[in-house]
Amino acid sequence: MLALAAAVAAPAHAQPYPNKPIRLVVPFPAGGATDIFARAVSQKLGERLATSVVVDNKPGAGGSIGSDIVAKAPADGYTLLLATTSTHSIGPSFATSKLPYDAVADFTPIAHVGSAPSIMLVPNSAPVKNVKEWVEYARKNPGKLNYASSGNGTIVHLGAEYFKAQAGLFLVHIPYRGTALAIPDLISGKIDVLFDSLPSGLPHVKEGRLKALGITSAKRSPLLPELPAISESVPGYETVTWFGMYGPKGLPADVVSRINTAVNQALQDPDVKDRLARLGIEPAGGTPQQFAAMTDADRAKWKKIINERKLQAD
Structure with missing residues (x-):
């Protein structure tokens, strides 16, 4: 009986990724920039992954509530995060002790999606x-x-x-x-x-x-x-927001590669490129390693600004 149960269960377990809908957590409210960006790419991303990508808004605490949900989710590729400069560059440099997650250790970088x-x-x-x-x-x-x-x-x-x-x-x-x-x-x-x-x-x-x-x-x-x-009018002033996709820590390399490829393909879709251009968003793309290097550099930049300008939380 046990052997029969194992034989029946094996094919389901071995099904290729993805075989069910993917939840894309947006850590800010509907109607904001991150939400707009997520909805601009989710349909085409789903088409390339042959499943549906469902946008799930989980706002609050500067984006840390939604980010923490993904940090604590199973590393199976079915719960992803559309992160921003706020959640993974400024937050860690600004209030590390107050964040419920580690922006580096608790996530797997997948792709730099764009900037605005x-x-x-x-x-x-x-x-x-x-x-x-x-x-x-x-x-x-x-x-x-x-x-x-x-x-x-x-x-x-x-x-x-x-x-x-x-x-x-x-x-x-x-x-x-x-x-x-x-x-x-x-x-x-x-x-x-x-x-x-x-x-x-x-x-x-x-x-x-x-x-x-x-x-x-x-x-x-x-x-x-x-x-x-x-x-x-204010010399030296410049800020840009990046948007990027993460999974929980420990996401399998083959799943990361599958999602990264789909993201890059979606960003090259003419409809997506046109929609993002009209929104003032510059598509990015690239490898997970390039995304990780970019966020490391951006985090260091903001840490320097915060320390030099003595910027503080309220």
């Missing part, structure tokens, strides 16, 4: 037309203006703190569980400024709900050539 700059957004009611005027306005009102973030230790938080340090400003931090949740308050004027990722912030600018004053990339974006780089 952010834009400086203000309410339409703001009495300014550009970054220079906003800086002057903030200097005349020290401590009276605030900025929103997607949580402590995120790229949105640190990007704003870096801006404060470079421009010599005093602004009050108002953390949210994601930038999508902060947008209504920014539109109403309860929030004075938000450094939101281009994919999630741009639609509000195009539809006339918010004003964009500058972009955080070193140079102007082809998508918004009329929008100045913030560095034109």
